[in-house]
Amino acid sequence: MEENVTIERVGKESYAEIVDVWEASVRATHDFLSEEDIQFFKPLILNEYLAVVDLCCIRDPSSGRIMGFLGTVGQQIEMLFIHPDYRNKGMGKAFMEYAIRQCKANRVEVNEQNEQAVGFYKHLGFKVIKRCEYDNMGKPFPLLQMML
Template sequence: MIRPATREEYPHLVDIWLRASRQAHPFIDEACWRARADDMALRRLPACEVQVLEAGRRVIGFYAMHDDHLEALFVDPEVQSFGHGSGLMAHAMTGHSSITLWVYSRNVRAVSFYRRLGFSIVDEREDPETGEPESLMAWSR
């Protein structure tokens, strides 16, 4: 079931984000992710519309939208590769006629995932915090 997140769930969502980020981005120092955790909990998630995926009374993933921009899409690493990310994105896409997102260019798995969903790369930049190249991807109906 996909439903709106509650603020009480933010610590759990940050835990999912942190574990999934470390797994998906081995090219970024783990300390960088830990340093961003408070920002995620206190600034980024509260500024977004956050939806969670619940399975068996357990939150296993979430996405965060700020207007038509996907700020975050993360699934608990323990249950990845079962279509949960696709389900979350399908939910997000039904409520929007267009979506943009930034993804680390070296995260080939994520870039491929978004391409399969119809996103294309429209711009590139260097992430000011990490120095890593990022791709701006866009989708529209």
């Protein structure tokens, strides 16, 4: 990944593409979710969740395709998803540096079963401060609240 990656804000015109990135990322990293779970969350992401976060993305410079996106609310990182074709290229770290510097982000909530994400946030200095047995929809997907 290039050092001077461009993180740009995105709006509703990009929601469909953002959801495609979300779904591809979830399928690659959230092996604890069933197909039914993915189909349950997909319209919520599109129709509710994206509208309440400050949303930005990184695009592929040659194709203009969205490679990954970040959603924040205040100092909380609500979403960070990278398309599997672009993983392990430094994009997650670039988003986190942006979130911490520009948004003053110091909190994140992550699925405990997404061990890659938990490890990523721990590597960046986040510590688990609370564990919830169920996600925000009452589903049995434990959440870890982490703080920098």
